[in-house]
Amino acid sequence: MYTLDTNAILYYLKDDPNTVSSLRNIFAQDVPLYVSAITELELFAFSNLSATEEALIEDLLGTVAVISVDSHIARLAAFIRRQYQLKVPDSVIAATALFTGSTLLTRNTHDFRRILNLNLLKV
Secondary structure, rough: EEEHHHHHHHHHHOHHHHHHHHHHHHHOOOOOEEEEEHHHHHHHHOOOOOOHHHHHHHHHHHHOOOOOOHHHHHHHHHHHHHHHHOOOOHHHHHHHHHHHOOOEEEEOOHHHOOOOOOOOOOO
């Protein structure tokens, strides 16, 4: 099981060779894939988002489970933010991975590596 960080998706959509290779191997595994609703927000928030990019995001999101920010995740994210001084979006994404019991796939292991019990994989 994996949770995709926003930056992992962005690098994948921009055809970054390392990210594409890593994620294609994971996509081929037939394991649950999650994204936080915060990631969905971040992906669609770019001001210069083209129709083609929007369609690519829609296609990718159609293959994963989008996890809403409920009270449990919000409180876990608040704890992570307080404890590790992460930004709110990163705290919610980390909380989503912990809530789902999945490994967080990210290009940004530096900010997340201090969080206890959070499994990370750099893509």
